[in-house]
Amino acid sequence: MTHHILRRPEVERLTGLSRSTIYRLMADGEFPKPVKLTRKAVGWQQNTINEWLAQRPLTD
Numbered sequence: 001m002t003h004h005i006l007r008r009p010e011v012e013r014l015t016g017l018s019r020s021t022i023y024r025l026m027a028d029g030e031f032p033k034p035v036k037l038t039r040k041a042v043g044w045q046q047n048t049i050n051e052w053l054a055q056r057p058l059t060d
Contacts, residue, residue: 005035005043014049 012019025031032052034042 004046005037006046006049007041007043011044011049015053 006014008019008022011017011022015022017025022031026033032044032048034044037043
């Protein structure tokens, strides 16, 4: 199975969250931590983001 890595702009698009909200939620333990790609780059595994989205309550 291939693990697709999403960079932050794609995570923002998929979740509808801003950069600051993503990092605040990560600090609060409410959003998945990224994986380190290089010394300066991080990304999120697509399946992890999909699972997080599936667990969010639906709002009107």
